[in-house]
Amino acid sequence: MSVKITSVAKQLPKFYRETKDIIPFVQLWMQGQETRFQRKVIKLFEGAGVDKRYSIMDPEEVFTATSFQDKNDIYKREVTELAEKALQKSLDKAALKPTDIDYIISVSCTGIMIPSVDAYLINSLGMRQDIVRLPVTEMGCAAGVSGIIYAKNFLKANPNKRAAVIAVEAPTATFQLDDYSMTNIVSAAIFGDGASAVILSSYEEDKGPKIIDEAMYHFYDATNMMGFKLVNTGLQMILDKAVPQKIADHFPAIVHPFLEKNNLSIAAIDHLIFHPGGKKIVQTVEDLFGVLGKNINDTKEVLRLYGNMSSATVLYVLERFMDKNPAPNTYGLMLSFGPGFSAQRILLKW
Template identity: 70%
Template sequence: MSIVKIATVTKELPAYERKTEDILPFVEFWLANQDERFKRKVIKIFEGAAVDKRYGIMDIEEVFTKTSFEEKNNIYIREVKKLGTNVLSKALEKAYWSADSIDYIITVSCTGIMIPSLDAYLINALAMRQDVVRLPVTEMGCAAGVSGLIYAANFLKSNPGKRAAIVAVESPTATFQLNDFSMANMVSAAIFGDGASCVLLSSEESTVGPKIIGEEMYHFKDATRMMGFDLTNDGLKMILDPAVPSTIAEHFPNIIHPFLKKHQTSIEKVNHLIFHPGGKKIVQTVEELFGKLGKNIDDTRETLRLYGNMSSATVLYVLERFMEKNIPAGEQGLILSFGPGFSAQRVLLEW
C-alpha cells in the first residue's frame, strides 16, 4: 500500500468582501416588518457569531434583493467555475505540477446545482488529460472537504506514483432565502461566507508534506434532519438543528478515541487539531471537549473570524494554516469535520 502525502493547500476568495458591521443595516432593512424582539434577537446573533468578515460571489445589495433560484444558481455556476479554475491553477503553480500530471480530480460543493459538475469545466479550462478520473462530491455539506481527502487517500493508497487534486468551492450566499424567517436561516446567514480551496495529494515517494496515516467516517444513527437543505421553489432552504453541538458532545468520545487507538495513537499524542469551524457554538463545544484534554483550536476560531463558515472549504483553510507552520517531523494532526448525514469525518496526519 502506498504512502499518501499532502503536497500543498491553497485558497481563493471571491471578489466581494464585507465586515459583519456593514451587513447589519441590510439585515435591519430586510427584517423591517418583523416583530421588534425578533429583530433584536437576529441582530444579536449576527453580532455574537464570532465572524468579523466574510466574502461573497455577489454584492451585498444583490444578496438582499429577491432573486429567483434560477438567477442565483446561474451566478453560482459562473463564479464557481472562476474560483475553481483560479484555486487549482494556484495550487499547481505552488507545487510545480502541470495540470496534465493529475490522475484524479475531486470537486466538492453543495451550495448550487450544475450538471456537468465543476470538474468537467476544470478539465477543459486547464487542458487536463482525457483519462483523468473524475469524482464530484455534492451532497455532504460541511464535512465534504474531509470526505474529499478520504476518497483521494483511498485512491492513492491503492495507486502508487499518482496525483490527486481536491477542489472545494462553496457559496452559501447563493442559498440565502429572503422569505425564510426561521431561526435556521438567521443563524446560517450570520455565520456563512463564500470561498474556495484546493488540496493536492500524491502517492509518489518524492512528495514532501504530511502523510495520511488514517481516515474514517462516523455516521450518527437516525439523524438525517440535523443538518442539510430542503429543495424548495425558492432554492436551497437551510436545515440546522439547535441540538447539533450537544449531539456532537454526546458522541465525541466515540468519534475520537477508537479511531486514534486503531492507528496506535491517542489524543495525548496528537499535537495539532485541524477542526472545521461550523459556527461559534460548535467551536465552543469542541473547544471545551478538547480543552479538557489539554488541546487548543485557535486556528479554527481564527478561520471562522476571518472568513465565516464556507461549508466544505473551511476546514481546508484551517489545514492551510498548519501547512504554513514549521511543524517538526513525527508530530501528528487530526482533521475533523461534521456534516449532513449526520456524520463526522476524520483524517490523521503525521509530519
C-alpha cells in the first residue's frame, strides 16, 4: 500500500506590492537613521531576489505601530480565510468533498491561535466530526514538509484514508517596528505571506506521485540559529547569518545517505523541490546542486514571485512540479530547513 500526493493548491492574500513600491515605505520607516545605513538597507531589499510579495496587511498597516494583539487579530482573521480557500482549491483539484478527508494537519508559526486554524475549517467547510486533527506550530520553514511526513505516516498505517495538510503563514505580521537590526530587516526583505494545501491519499485508485521515503536530520547545538523570540511587540525573528554555511557543511550528510538508503544517487533525481529560504541559502544550495549537474530554477522563481512564505513556500514549488505532469518513473526530492536546526526530506516517484 502506497501513499500518494494527489493535489496541491496555493492561495495568496489580497494585498501585494512589488519591491520597488515597498522601498518608499522602508525609507520613511528609516528616517533618523544614518545615511550609510539607509543605503545599505535599500540595497539589501533591491538585491534580495524577491520582485514581489503578498501580505495579509496593506503596507501602511505593516509600518504602523500596531500592538501584538492588533497584529495577531489580523493574522487570525486573514489566515483562516486563506486556509479555507487553499483547502477548497486542493479538494477541487482532486475532485473531492471536505467530508472525504480523514486527517487534517494545519501548519503555521507566524501567529498564535487556540484553537488552531483546522478547527475553524471543520466548521466552515462542514468536515467530518470524527476527523483527526494535528496542529504543527513551532517548526518554521521546515513544517510544510514535516506536515506531509506526519500525514504519510498516518496514511501508511490506515489504508483507504485521505489527509489534508494546510500551511498558512503571515511573516509580515511579525515585523518589528522599533527594531533596526539586520535580522529584522533581512526578514522584511525576503518574507511574504501565503497559504497552500496538499491532499494525500492511501487509496490505490487515487493518482499522484508516491512518497517513497522521508526523513528528518537534526543539527546538534544549533537551536539558536533560527526561530522567533516572543517579545512584548510580537514574534521577533531570529536568523543567524551562518545558516547558509551550516547547510553547506552538512549538505553531503543530509542528501547522499538518504538517497543511498533508497539505492539512488543524486544523478537519479529529476525534480529538485527545494524550499527557498532566501537568496544566500538558494545560492548556497544552487552551488552544491550545480556541481552535481542539477538546477533549482523553480525554487528561485517562487522566491522571486512570492518571497519566503515560511512553511508554505516549498509547497508552492511542489505545485509547480505537479502542474507540469512529470513523466512516469521520475524521482523528486523535497528538501526544507527550519528551526531546531533541522532538515526535512521526502523522496517522491511519479
